[in-house]
Amino acid sequence: MSAAMKLSNFPGDVKFLVISLLISIHLSLTTGTANVQRYFGSKTAYELIHPPPEIVIEDEFNSVQVGTFSCLAAHSSSVMRHGARYPGLEDVQSISKIHKDIYDKLTSDKFQPLKEWKNSFPQNNEKMLMALGEEEQIHLGHRTARRLRSLFVDEDMENFRFLVSSKQRTQESGNAYHEGFLQALMGDSEEGDMDSELSDETLRFHERCQKYIHTVGKNKTAIMEFYKFLSGKEMTNIMKKVSSKLGIPEDLLKTEHLRTMYLVCGYETALYQSSPWCSLFDEEDFKVLEYLSDLKHYYKNGYGHKITAIQSCPLVTDIFTTMDDAIEAMETEVDEEDLNGYVLGNFYFGHAETLGPLYAALGLFNDTLPLTADNYLQQSSRLFRTSEILPFSANLMLILYECDQNDELLTESEAADETRETTQYMLRLYVNEKVMKIPGCEDLTCLYSQVRKRFVDLISCNFSKVCDYNGRPRDEL
Ligand SMILES: *[C@@H]1O[C@H](CO)[C@@H](O)[C@H](O)[C@H]1NC(C)=O
Ligand SMILES: *[C@@H]1O[C@H](CO)[C@@H](O)[C@H](O)[C@H]1NC(C)=O
Ligand SMILES: *[C@@H]1O[C@H](CO)[C@@H](O)[C@H](O)[C@H]1NC(C)=O
Numbered sequence: 232m233s234a235a236m237k238l239s240n241f242p243g244d245v246k247f248l249v250i251s252l253l254i255s256i257h258l259s260l261t262t263g264t265a266n267v268q269r270y271f272g273s274k275t276a277y278e279l280i281h282p283p284p285e286i287v288i289e290d291e292f293n294s295v296q297v298g299t300f301s302c303l304a305a306h307s308s309s310v311m312r313h314g315a316r317y318p319g320l321e322d323v324q325s326i327s328k329i330h331k332d333i334y335d336k337l338t339s340d341k342f343q344p345l346k347e348w349k350n351s352f353p354q355n356n357e358k359m360l361m362a363l364g365e366e367e368q369i370h371l372g373h374r375t376a377r378r379l380r381s382l383f384v385d386e387d388m389e390n391f392r393f394l395v396s397s398k399q400r401t402q403e404s405g406n407a408y409h410e411g412f413l414q415a416l417m418g419d420s421e422e423g424d425m426d427s428e429l430s431d432e433t434l435r436f437h438e439r440c441q442k443y444i445h446t447v448g449k450n451k452t453a454i455m456e457f458y459k460f461l462s463g464k465e466m467t468n469i470m471k472k473v474s475s476k477l478g479i480p481e482d483l484l485k486t487e488h489l490r491t492m493y494l495v496c497g498y499e500t501a502l503y504q505s506s507p508w509c510s511l512f513d514e515e516d517f518k519v520l521e522y523l524s525d526l527k528h529y530y531k532n533g534y535g536h537k538i539t540a541i542q543s544c545p546l547v548t549d550i551f552t553t554m555d556d557a558i559e560a561m562e563t564e565v566d567e568e569d570l571n572g573y574v575l576g577n578f579y580f581g582h583a584e585t586l587g588p589l590y591a592a593l594g595l596f597n598d599t600l601p602l603t604a605d606n607y608l609q610q611s612s613r614l615f616r617t618s619e620i621l622p623f624s625a626n627l628m629l630i631l632y633e634c635d636q637n638d639e640l641l642t643e644s645e646a647a648d649e650t651r652e653t654t655q656y657m658l659r660l661y662v663n664e665k666v667m668k669i670p671g672c673e674d675l676t677c678l679y680s681q682v683r684k685r686f687v688d689l690i691s692c693n694f695s696k697v698c699d700y701n702g703r704p705r706d707e708l
Contacts, residue, residue, distance in 0.1 A: 267514065267517055271496075273528060274622075277315075283664075299645075309579065313580060314363065314404050314623050363501050379576075396431055408578065442542075447530070469520070470486055544697065595620075628660070
C-alpha cells in the first residue's frame with residue numbers, strides 16, 4: 232500500500248500534519264550535507280552552488296531588444312576557471328599527518344568512519360581534473376552552445392579560439408567543454424579534436440608579473456588579514472569545539488590544521504558525496520572557514536592590492552582586441568558572399584588566479600568595506616563570497632551584439648532623421664550564467680563604446696611597464 236493510499240484514510244488536518252512531518256524529516260536528512268556543500272569557498276562544486284536549469288532554452292542569449300534596436304549576438308568571449316580538481320600535495324600530506332596524530336583518540340563509535348578513513352588522493356602535485364570537473368565543463372559547454380546556437384551553428388571551427396594554460400586541469404577542462412559544445416551543436420555522435428592555443432600570457436599572468444610576485448604573491452604580509460583571522464577568536468573557538476568533540480588537548484592541533492580538515496571535507500564531498508572529516512564541523516563553523524578562504528582570495532586574487540587587477544591586462548586586451556576586430560569586420564562587410572571571417576567565440580580556460588583578478592579589473596563583487604580579520608560579522612552578506620563567485624568551473628562571458636534600428640518602432644520624425652545611427656554594438660555580461668550589469672552602465676545591455684572607454688587604461692596597458700618591479704632595497708644591489 233502506498234503512502235498516499237494510507238493517508239487517504241485520515242481526516243484532513245491529520246493528513247496535513249503527517250505530510251508536513253514527512254517533509255520535515257526529508258528536509259533534515261538532505262539539508263545536513265547540502266548546506267555544508269555551499270561553504271567550500273573556491274573548492275565548491277559548480278552545480279551545487281549554481282544549479283543548472285532543467286531545460287536550457289535554445290538561443291536564450293542570442294537576441295535582445297534594446298529600445299528601438301533589435302540585437303543579435305555577433306561574438307562571445309568566455310573565461311572559465313577549470314573544473315573540480317584534486318588537492319595539491321601539501322594538503323594531501325598534511326591530512327595524513329593530522330589523521331595519524333588524532334588516530335588514537337578516535338575511540339567513540341561516532342568517529343569510527345574517521346578512524347577507518349584512508350587517504351585516497353593522488354600523491355603527486357598535479358592537481359589534476361576530477362571526473363566531476365570534467366562533467367561540469369561538458370555541461371557548461373553544452374549549455375553555452377545551446378544558448379547561442381544561432382551564432383555558433385554551422386560555423387567553421389576556425390572561427391573559434393580555445394585558449395588554455397600550461398596546466399593539465401585547464402587543458403582537460405577545455406577538452407571537456409569542447410565536447411559538450413560540439414554535442415549541443417551537432418548531436419551526440421560528433422567528436423572533433425580541439426585545436427587549442429597555449430596562452431599563459433593571458434591565463435597565468437600572476438606568474439609573469441614581477442611586481443605582483445614580489446609585492447603580493449610571495450609576500451606573507453600582503454595576506455596579513457588571512458593570518459590574523461586564522462589565529463583569531465572565531466577560529467580558536469572552532470578549535471576548542473573540535474578538540475572537545477574529539478577529546479584531545481587543545482594544543483594538539485593548530486588552527487591551520489582545521490583549514491586542512493575543512494578542505495579535505497570539501498574535496499571528498501566532491502569525490503564521494505560525503506566525508507567523515509565534515510562531521511567535525513557544524514554550519515556556523517563552515518561559515519567561518521569559508522570567510523577564512525575568502526580573506527585569502529580577497530588579498531591574493533581580488534581587491535586587496537591594486538596590482539592584482541592591473542596584471543590581468545593581457546587578458547582584458549585580448550578580449551577587447553578580438554571584439555574590435557569583429558566590429559571592424561562587420562563594418563567592412565560588403566555582402567553575404569564576401570563575409571569577412573572573424574572570431575565568433577573566444578574560450579579561455581584558466582584559474583582562480585585568472586578570474587579573480589578579472590573580476591577586480593572589471594569592478595565586480597566589489598564590497599564597500601574591505602574584508603578584514605575583524606569584520607566577519609559585518610561581512611555576512613558580502614559580495615566577495617568565493618563559494619558563489621569562484622567555485623570550480625566559475626565563468627564569465629561577454630556577448631557582443633550587433634543591433635539594428637527597427638524602423639517600425641520609430642516615430643515619423645525619428646525615421647526621417649538621416650543622421651541617426653542605424654547600427655550599434657552592445658555588450659552584455661554573464662557571470663556564472665546569470666546576466667549582470669557591467670560596472671558603469673545603467674542597463675543590462677550597454678553600448679560597446681561606453682564599456683571600452685571605461686576600461687581603456689587596461690586595454691591599452693603595457694604589461695612590462697605596469698609589472699616592472701624594482702622594489703629591492705638599494706644595499707642589496
Ligand atoms: C608586502 O605587503 C605589505 C602589505 O601590503 C607591504 O606594505 C610591503 O611593502 C610588501 N612587501 C614588499 C616587498 O613589497
Ligand atoms: C571598489 O570599491 C571601492 C570602494 O567603494 C572603490 O574605491 C574602488 O574604486 C572600487 N574598485 C573598482 C575597480 O571599481
Ligand atoms: C613598455 O614598457 C617597457 C618598459 O617600461 C618599454 O621598454 C617598452 O618600450 C614599452 N612598450 C611599448 C609598446 O610602449
